[in-house]
Amino acid sequence: MKKVFVTGATGLLGTNTIIKLLQYDYSVTALVRKKSSWMGEENENLRLIEGDLFSDISEHLQDVGTVIHIAAETSQDLLRYEDYKKTNYDAVVHLFAQTVSVGVEKFLFVSTANTLGYGNSVGWGNEEAPQLYPFTRSYYAKSKLETENYLLQQRKETNVVIVNPTFMIGAYDRKPSSGKIIFWAWKKKLVFYPKGGKNFVHAEDVAEGIIKATENGKNGEKYLLANENLTYKEFFGKVNAITGQAPVMIPIPNPGLAILGIIGDILRKLKIKTSLSSPNMKALRINNYYSNRKSSEELGIRYQPVDKAVEDAICFFEKEKRGS
Numbered sequence: 001m002k003k004v005f006v007t008g009a010t011g012l013l014g015t016n017t018i019i020k021l022l023q024y025d026y027s028v029t030a031l032v033r034k035k036s037s038w039m040g041e042e043n044e045n046l047r048l049i050e051g052d053l054f055s056d057i058s059e060h061l062q063d064v065g066t067v068i069h070i071a072a073e074t075s076q077d078l079l080r081y082e083d084y085k086k087t088n089y090d091a092v093v094h095l096f097a098q099t100v101s102v103g104v105e106k107f108l109f110v111s112t113a114n115t116l117g118y119g120n121s122v123g124w125g126n127e128e129a130p131q132l133y134p135f136t137r138s139y140y141a142k143s144k145l146e147t148e149n150y151l152l153q154q155r156k157e158t159n160v161v162i163v164n165p166t167f168m169i170g171a172y173d174r175k176p177s178s179g180k181i182i183f184w185a186w187k188k189k190l191v192f193y194p195k196g197g198k199n200f201v202h203a204e205d206v207a208e209g210i211i212k213a214t215e216n217g218k219n220g221e222k223y224l225l226a227n228e229n230l231t232y233k234e235f236f237g238k239v240n241a242i243t244g245q246a247p248v249m250i251p252i253p254n255p256g257l258a259i260l261g262i263i264g265d266i267l268r269k270l271k272i273k274t275s276l277s278s279p280n281m282k283a284l285r286i287n288n289y290y291s292n293r294k295s296s297e298e299l300g301i302r303y304q305p306v307d308k309a310v311e312d313a314i315c316f317f318e319k320e321k322r323g324s
Contacts, residue, residue: 001045003027003063004214005104007053007095008070010037012179013110013165015172016207017070022046024211029060031071039172053091061102066214069095070110074140074177076275079268081139088143093150099158106159107151108214113166113199113224113290114138115145124229124291127164127222134279134286152220161217163209166226166290169309170203171316179313185236186314191247194284195254197231201292202309205301212299227303229289235306242310257281 004021008014009030019040021028027045032038035048049060053071061067073087092109099107117129135141151160173179185191209225217223230238233249240246264276295301 001025001027002065003029004066004068005057005061005064006030006068006070008072008110009048010039011070011175012168012170012173012177012203013206013210014070015039016170016203017068017210018046019172020204020207020211026211029064031055031057039174053087054094056098057095058098058102061098061104064102064104066106066108067095067099067104068108068110068210068214070210072110072144076140076280077273078139079271079273081142084139084143085146088140089147089150092147096151096154096157100154104158106161106214106217108161108163108210108217109147109151110210111144111148111162111164111222112141113164113226114141114288115148116164116222116224116290118286118288118290124289125224126291127224127294134282137279138283148222155220159219161213161219162222163206163213163217163295164222164224165206165209166199166201166224168201168203168206169306169313171312172203173313173316174320176317179317181235182239182310182313182317185239185247186243187245188247190250191236191240192250192252193232193236194252194257195231195233196283196285196287197229197234198288199226199229199290200235200306200309201225201227202304202306202312204309204312205303209295209299209301212301213295216299218298223295223299224290224292225295225301226290226292228306229287230306231287232284238307238310239314242307242314252284254285257284 022043029047114135117125117132119125206225261278261281267274
């Protein structure tokens with residue numbers, strides 16, 4: 001039985017990944033802050049250990065074939081680069097050093113598509129495209145890119161594979177994290193939407209991609225895990241169709257978003273936490289589109305429609321509400 005070690009086990013992607021690993025008969029050791037935060041079922045092949053990303057986990061890496069590092073600081077309102085670097089870079093260096101010292105064969109790092117250049121309706125971003133503004137000004141994306149570069153420089157120590165998911169939607173988004181976008185439109189009479197767009201992917205497909213990259217990913221390679229390029233209007237249209245609602249759809253003028261970005265910049269200078277910033281508001285005005293050609297062809301991933309991702313997310317949210 002193949003053994004893996006997983007971080008970020010209780011988030012949207014971590015939960016989906018572990019559930020799928022167990023379905024494929026992997027033996028999983030997962031790092032959690034509290035065992036009670038695990039959302040999946042108990043399984044004889046799942047062992048939860050409590051700790052943080054700076055814990056000494058070397059004893060738990062014995063006979064492990066792959067470390068799958070999912071945990072990350074993804075908040076959009078932190079004010080300093082150091083707030084991201086501690087979790088997204090320093091902790092990875094610490095974990096990678098333990099991986100190498102114990103002799104684990106592969107280290108799989110879950111990054112973000114925003115370390116890569118996005119495209120548009122004419123040509124989509126790919127694994128070779130360099131990072132572009134506004135993500136060059138995103139502390140989160142910057143910390144992920146710095147970590148990618150470090151790991152690729154160390155790939156002679158152990159095999160390094162990087163996956164770059166786009167915007168994930170699906171079940172087990174308890175916070176919610178990316179699933180907040182569904183509440184932007186769900187049960188609303190008025191929906192204000194930005195004029196840009198992004199690539200959406202089912203979290204379950206990203207989990208599948210992680211496993212396939214674990215098994216077949218090449219040392220030093222990046223794989224975009226992406227699916228449908230949609231405008232925000234098109235995405236909210238899917239939410240409306242699935243939930244049987246017909247709100248009034250109102251586009252947000254680009255100058256309005258630019259002004260909000262400037263207001264956010266001022267608040268940040270005053271040390272006030274906010275997700276508003278010029279880079280973040282610019283991200284809502286661009287077509288942040290990517291291609292999944294490499295992951296489809298080289299890893300053999302078959303992506304599900306985003307409609308299915310939205311349905312699964314909404315079913316989960318409704319189940320959580322009934323259970324609360």
